[in-house]
Amino acid sequence: MTLLHVDNLRVTFPTRQGPAEVVRGVSFALGRERLGIVGESGSGKSQTGRAILGLTPPPGRATADRLSFDGIDLCRATPRQWRQLRGARISMVMQDPKFSLNPVMTIGRQLIEAARAPRAEAHDRAMAMLDAVQIRDPARVFAAYPHELSGGMGQRAMIAMMLMAEPDLLIADEPTSALDVTVQIEVLRILDRLVEDRGMGLIFISHDLRLVGSFCDRVLVMYAGRVVEELAAADLAQARHPYTQGLLNCLPRIEGGRRPLPTLQREAGWAL
Amino acid sequence: MALIDIRDLHVSFGEVQAVRGVSAAVAEGESYGIVGESGSGKSTVLRALCGLAPITAGAVTVVNEPLGRRRSAAFHRRVQMVFQDPYASLHPRHTIDRVLSEPLAIHGFADRESRILQALDEVGLGAGFRFRYPHQLSGGQRQRVAIARALILEPRVLLLDEPTSALDASIQAEVLNLLDRLRSERGLTYILVSHDLAVVAHMCERLLVMQHGRAVEELTRDSLRARSAAEAYTRALLSASEGYTPAGATP
Ligand SMILES: Nc1ncnc2c1ncn2[C@@H]1O[C@H](COP(=O)(O)OP(=O)(O)O)[C@@H](O)[C@H]1O
Ligand SMILES: Nc1ncnc2c1ncn2[C@@H]1O[C@H](COP(=O)(O)OP(=O)(O)O)[C@@H](O)[C@H]1O
Ligand SMILES: [Mg+2]
Ligand SMILES: [Mg+2]
Numbered sequence: 001m002t003l004l005h006v007d008n009l010r011v012t013f014p015t016r017q018g019p020a021e022v023v024r025g026v027s028f029a030l031g032r033e034r035l036g037i038v039g040e041s042g043s044g045k046s047q048t049g050r051a052i053l054g055l056t057p058p059p060g061r062a063t064a065d066r067l068s069f070d071g072i073d074l075c076r077a078t079p080r081q082w083r084q085l086r087g088a089r090i091s092m093v094m095q096d097p098k099f100s101l102n103p104v105m106t107i108g109r110q111l112i113e114a115a116r117a118p119r120a121e122a123h124d125r126a127m128a129m130l131d132a133v134q135i136r137d138p139a140r141v142f143a144a145y146p147h148e149l150s151g152g153m154g155q156r157a158m159i160a161m162m163l164m165a166e167p168d169l170l171i172a173d174e175p176t177s178a179l180d181v182t183v184q185i186e187v188l189r190i191l192d193r194l195v196e197d198r199g200m201g202l203i204f205i206s207h208d209l210r211l212v213g214s215f216c217d218r219v220l221v222m223y224a225g226r227v228v229e230e231l232a233a234a235d236l237a238q239a240r241h242p243y244t245q246g247l248l249n250c251l252p253r254i255e256g257g258r259r260p261l262p263t264l265q266r267e268a269g270w271a272l
Numbered sequence: 273m274a275l276i277d278i279r280d281l282h283v284s285f286g287e288v289q290a291v292r293g294v295s296a297a298v299a300e301g302e303s304y305g306i307v308g309e310s311g312s313g314k315s316t317v318l319r320a321l322c323g324l325a326p327i328t329a330g331a332v333t334v335v336n337e338p339l340g341r342r343r344s345a346a347f348h349r350r351v352q353m354v355f356q357d358p359y360a361s362l363h364p365r366h367t368i369d370r371v372l373s374e375p376l377a378i379h380g381f382a383d384r385e386s387r388i389l390q391a392l393d394e395v396g397l398g399a400g401f402r403f404r405y406p407h408q409l410s411g412g413q414r415q416r417v418a419i420a421r422a423l424i425l426e427p428r429v430l431l432l433d434e435p436t437s438a439l440d441a442s443i444q445a446e447v448l449n450l451l452d453r454l455r456s457e458r459g460l461t462y463i464l465v466s467h468d469l470a471v472v473a474h475m476c477e478r479l480l481v482m483q484h485g486r487a488v489e490e491l492t493r494d495s496l497r498a499r500s501a502a503e504a505y506t507r508a509l510l511s512a513s514e515g516y517t518p519a520g521a522t523p
Contacts, residue, residue, distance in 0.1 A: 040440040152310060180309035180467065181512035188516050207440065214515030250445035252474035254513060255497055260449040261474070264442035 007066035036212035039222030108142035305476030352422035356434035358414035412443035
């Protein structure tokens with residue numbers, strides 16, 4: 001079943017040199033699956049995720065031929081409809097926890113508000129979630145304000161918060177990039193369970209091709225605002241686009257590989 | 273004798289015991305890696321070598337100079353450090369020319385102009401970058417400037433703290449290749465710190481795994497590749513580095 005339709009999504013920012021289109025006609029459909037969006041910094045991954053949630057920062061503008069979630073036309077959603085969707089049915093984990101945690105509220109209160117459940121039950125679930133994202137001292141973090149947490153801790157608290165609402169669609173923007181590899185794998189396990197057991201749809205944005213390849217079902221590869229290749233994660237090694245191949249080949253490998261490492265030879269045609 | 277000899281190094285910041293008994297001996301021309309998760313004490317080991325963190329206990333000898341509280345000027349000519357963040361480590365209002373000429377002035381070099389041009393050339397930037405400001409450079413170009421600044425005094429040792437962690441994968445490959453080439457051309461000795469096991473496996477012949485301020489185990493590149501790690505923590509790190517394995521799929 002398709003949960004989300006994105007057709008010809010475009011995001012434009014005004015600049016001194018005229019309008020800059022940073023997302024240029026992105027289209028895809030998402031079911032109850034793990035969809036990865038990869039690409040280098042600046043390729044438009046975050047702006048794609050934000051536009052789906054109607055969170056394009058002004059003065060930027062997003063347009064699409066079609067943007068629909070579970071039959072709801074997001075291009076024409078009223079503020080009331082957005083309030084019912086955001087944080088409840090669609091959640092987003094932002095790249096930087098500073099921008100999505102409320103600075104003047106304790107983590108515990110934010111978790112409880114996100115839960116949409118009776119207080120006692122919400123409290124227990126909050127503690128369980130903090131534990132699930134491998135926070136060693138859940139009681140301390142529960143009582144803490146965002147600024148009292150390190151980057152990695154803040155990111156974990158934010159993931160816990162997004163999961164409290166049990167959304168139907170989760171857009172996770174580099175959710176684990178500030179975490180250690182071993183913790184990162186545990187967080188992915190939680191997301192995996194939500195997809196498998198609860199049928200959540202997941203858009204997993206990352207610059208880490210190896211991680212996306214091992215975790216997601218399908219991968220969109222973005223370059224200069226466009227999707228240059230879409231493929232099953234299992235087929236990543238057989239990628240056709242030279243950009244995807246280049247991104248894979250330039251990674252050092254534990255088992256050893258080429259020396260010097262192959263570097264990416266960008267071609268002007270990729271950005272057209 | 274080892275070029276760098278670290279014996280039972282301890283570093284404390286007040287109550288925080290950041291490094292708790294780390295030993296390592298690095299030979300001349302070797303590239304030695306330190307891996308571990310954030311907060312394990314990797315950067316503190318490098319900073320203690322440079323005199324940027326206090327040596328609470330233990331002994332460190334670099335190029336036959338036992339290190340005390342102060343580092344001599346000669347030490348800083350021989351040992352240079354490159355930091356993770358190419359954005360924070362360059363002064364935003366100083367041109368590249370000024371960034372590169374300052375160490376030369378401090379150490380009393382005369383032929384500054386030719387050294388600056390040579391350093392820019394060696395890191396693949398060229399003279400065209402000389403009068404630019406850091407904000408006019410990409411992340412990879414800034415890290416090249418940081419490497420040029422470290423090399424300009426012709427050191428024997430580079431201490432590299434996550435030199436590519438802030439860079440895109442394709443730029444990382446270019447910077448790692450540059451570091452690899454410079455080492456073989458100049459016979460440099462590296463200690464390279466990274467949280468990325470693959471980067472360390474690519475760059476270093478031997479590596480130390482750290483956790484919670486302690487040395488977990490030392491491995492050669494070959495034993496890492498053969499997956500013959502003795503400690504459970506190293507094996508967990510290895511397995512997590514290969515990516516995600518769905519529950520139940522693990523043997
Ligand atoms: N608020 C903004 N104003 C102008 N340009 C922006 C703004 N936010 C992002 N951009 C530009 O949009 C492009 C895509 O950014 P982003 O989606 O954040 O990339 P990614 O997440 O893939 O690193 C970049 O070139 C970035 O500079
Ligand atoms: N200047 C300092 N003052 C107090 N604590 C510090 C200082 N520098 C590092 N630490 C602490 O020492 C520990 C090790 O830090 P660090 O060496 O930076 O780890 P790594 O580089 O492995 O991530 C951490 O708990 C860190 O918070
Ligand atoms: Mg982004
Ligand atoms: Mg560090």
